[in-house]
Every structure is written in structure tokens, then in C-alpha cells.
Amino acid sequence: MVPEIIFGRGTLRLIGESARRVGATKVFLVSDVGVVKAGWTDKAARYLREIGLEYEVWTETTPNPKDYEVDHGRDIYLETGCDAVIGLGGGSAIDAAKAVAMLATNGGRIYDYEGVDRIARPLPPLISVPATAGAGGEVTQFTTIIDTKRRVKMIVGSKSLVPDIAIIDPLLLGTVDAVLTANTGMDALTHAIEAYVSVAATPITDVLALRAIEMISSSLRASVASRTNMEAKASMAMASLLAGIAMSNAILGAVHAMAHPLGVLLNMPHGEANAILLPHVMRFNLIACKERFAEIAEAMGERTADLSTRDAAEKAIEAIERLCLDIGVKQHLSEFGLQEQHIQELSRVAAEDVSLITNPRDATVEQIAEIYRSAL
Numbered sequence: 001m002v003p004e005i006i007f008g009r010g011t012l013r014l015i016g017e018s019a020r021r022v023g024a025t026k027v028f029l030v031s032d033v034g035v036v037k038a039g040w041t042d043k044a045a046r047y048l049r050e051i052g053l054e055y056e057v058w059t060e061t062t063p064n065p066k067d068y069e070v071d072h073g074r075d076i077y078l079e080t081g082c083d084a085v086i087g088l089g090g091g092s093a094i095d096a097a098k099a100v101a102m103l104a105t106n107g108g109r110i111y112d113y114e115g116v117d118r119i120a121r122p123l124p125p126l127i128s129v130p131a132t133a134g135a136g137g138e139v140t141q142f143t144t145i146i147d148t149k150r151r152v153k154m155i156v157g158s159k160s161l162v163p164d165i166a167i168i169d170p171l172l173l174g175t176v177d178a179v180l181t182a183n184t185g186m187d188a189l190t191h192a193i194e195a196y197v198s199v200a201a202t203p204i205t206d207v208l209a210l211r212a213i214e215m216i217s218s219s220l221r222a223s224v225a226s227r228t229n230m231e232a233k234a235s236m237a238m239a240s241l242l243a244g245i246a247m248s249n250a251i252l253g254a255v256h257a258m259a260h261p262l263g264v265l266l267n268m269p270h271g272e273a274n275a276i277l278l279p280h281v282m283r284f285n286l287i288a289c290k291e292r293f294a295e296i297a298e299a300m301g302e303r304t305a306d307l308s309t310r311d312a313a314e315k316a317i318e319a320i321e322r323l324c325l326d327i328g329v330k331q332h333l334s335e336f337g338l339q340e341q342h343i344q345e346l347s348r349v350a351a352e353d354v355s356l357i358t359n360p361r362d363a364t365v366e367q368i369a370e371i372y373r374s375a376l
């Protein structure tokens with residue numbers, strides 16, 4: 001499952017034409033505060049105006065979007081008579097845009113659609129324009145929204161949530177700060193690695209995931225180091241896209257299952273939670289897929305020729321830890337306020353997360369708790 005993809009510097013200007021092409025007359029433009037501040041939302045609105053389209057800008061989403069936010073967005077969409085949705089922003093804005101579009105034509109509450117393939121009616125035309133490189137929502141069949149009553153991150157998965165068009169303009173990445181560039185880049189790397197070792201991986205997703213790992217290993221440091229390195233930004237934007245397609249089809253694993261409850265409990269940035277957990281989960285998974293880890297090490301530029309498969313596999317974990325150190329991501333969950341007393345409940349929630357189904361090694365609640373402890 002893949003949307004139509006428009007990729008390249010300056011392609012944001014095609015947003016009006018693209019919206020018209022999918023039949024929009026009035027666009028519900030979902031964006032976030034950071035992207036508004038950077039000036040991209042105004043620019044997009046101007047392109048819509050220039051082509052004669054009406055629009056309504058909605059920026060009430062927050063990182064880790066909540067159920068009541070998307071309900072409110074859906075109300076405004078319907079009240080203002082919009083007939084298409086554009087998500088322009090980070091992963092959260094794109095997830096919120098998908099949820100609003102889904103609720104607008106399917107009715108009910110977001111909980112009614114938790115799980116896979118429960119969306120019956122077609123969505124309004126949907127366009128995604130990512131302003132960070134990593135979350136992958138621009139191409140995936142998923143949206144993740146917090147159920148505030150049950151305090152869980154719900155995953156809704158359906159072919160209908162794959163946007164009609166994804167516009168990927170690396171210029172937008174030039175206004176993202178180093179911390180967010182690092183965190184979102186690690187989210188993309190986690191997508192690629194979890195897709196590559198997923199029990200649902202296929203030869204098609206393998207090619208995409210491995211190439212994404214190579215590109216992230218060679219360009220994430222440079223992208224974090226400089227806002228103006230457009231070559232590195234373009235490489236990260238493409239890697240995010242490839243990793244997104246790979247994980248939308250091969251699904252995820254224990255890193256995401258364990259990161260989701262951290263987003264609810266500590267409101268931890270998704271990429272940062274993944275970055276901290278990734279090496280710990282890989283150590284746990286190693287006995288299930290050491291050959292694949294050895295291939296990951298090679299894709300990350302490690303010398304593996306004279307090594308045993310086991311030693312080569314460990315090189316992949318070391319390479320990831322070195323990358324995290326170089327780009328300055330935090331290394332301990334305790335830095336975000338996680339305490340031993342939280343671990344049992346987190347582990348119970350993580351064990352129920354659908355992402356765990358495709359993890360290469362089965363994990364009990366106790367084993368998940370041990371992994372959290374190792375990352376404390």
C-alpha cells in the first residue's frame with residue numbers, strides 16, 4: 001500500500017494543484033504550532049488561495065494527539081463545510097488529520113475503529129505533507145491517538161488511512177531544530193529495523209527497510225549537525241518515506257509496543273522513547289534474528305567480513321548506540337521521570353499493544369518489564 005508520492009525541494013507549492021486534483025473545494029488544513037511559527041502553514045494557505053480553493057486552518061493538535069482533540073477537529077470540519085483534509089506538520093498533525101478525516105465520514109468515536117480494517121466508508125480526499133523526517137504517517141495505513149479515559153495509545157489501521165497524495169518537500173526540514181531532527185530520525189530508523197526483523201517482512205519491505213537503514217546511517221548525523229545541509233535533509237526525507245512504506249506493510253515490534261505507553265504516561269516524545277528502547281529491545285531480540293542483525297550492521301557501514309554472525313549482529317547494536325551518542329539523544333528513561341513503580345503497569349499495557357504481534361521474539365509481561373528496567 002503506497003500513496004501517490006510527490007518528492008523534491010519546493011514541492012510544497014504543488015499543494016493547491018494536488019488538492020484540486022483530488023476534488024477539493026474547501027480544505028481542512030491540519031497543522032501544528034511549530035510549523036505555523038516556521039511560516040509553512042501560511043505559505044501552504046497562500047498556494048491554496050492562489051488556485052481558488054477555500055480552506056480552514058486547524059492547529060489544535062498536540063504531540064501525542066488525544067481523542068477529544070480529533071472529536072473537536074471533526075466538529076469544525078463538518079460545521080465549516082470542508083470536503084478534503086490536508087495534514088501539514090509533524091507526525092502528530094498528520095495522525096490527527098487522518099483521524100479527523102476518518103471520523104468526518106464514518107461517524108462515531110475514534111475508539112470504535114481501534115484495531116485493523118474497521119473503517120467501512122471511504123474518507124474525504126486526504127493529502128499529507130510531513131514537516132519532520134521520521135514518523136512516516138505520510139505514507140502509512142495507521143494513525144495513533146490517545147484514548148484519554150483508558151490512558152492507552154490506540155492504533156487504528158486501514159487501507160483507507162493511506163493518504164491519496166504525499167507531498168514530501170525536504171525544504172520544510174530546514175526549520176526543524178537539532179533535537180527534533182535527532183528524535184524523528186531515530187523513529188525512522190526504528191521503523192526500518194522493526195520492519196526488517198518483523199515476522200511479516202517480505203522481500204519488498206526488506207529492500208525498502210535495508211535501504212532506509214543505509215541512508216539514515218549515512219545522513220542523520222549531518223542532518224542533525226546543520227539546518228542548511230539540504231542533501232542530508234533530502235536523504236532523511238527519502239529514508240523516512242522508505243521506512244514508512246516498509247513498516248506500513250511489515251508492521252512494527254516491541255520497541256513501538258513499549259514506546260506507546262511511555263507517550264501516555266510521561267508524554268514522552270515518540271522518537272526519543274524509541275531511541276532509548278531500541279538497543280535494549282535488540283539485545284532481547286538477538287537470539288531470534290541474528291542473521292538479520294548482521295545484515296543491519298553491514299547496512300550501517302560496520303566491518304563484518306571476519307566476524308561470526310553473532311559478533312556481527314552485536315555490531316548493529318553498538319552502531320546504534322554510537323549513533324545515539326553522536327546525535328545527543330538521551331539514554332535513560334529515568335531522565336523523563338520513569339520510576340520502578342511504573343514498570344509493572346507499563347509492561348502490562350505494552351504486552352497488549354498490537355505492534356508486539358510482529359516482534360520476532362515472543363515477550364511475556366515479565367520480560368518486557370526487564371527490558372524497561374535495563375533502559376531506566
Ligand SMILES: [Fe+2]
Nearest residue numbers: 135187191270
Ligand atoms: Fe514510530
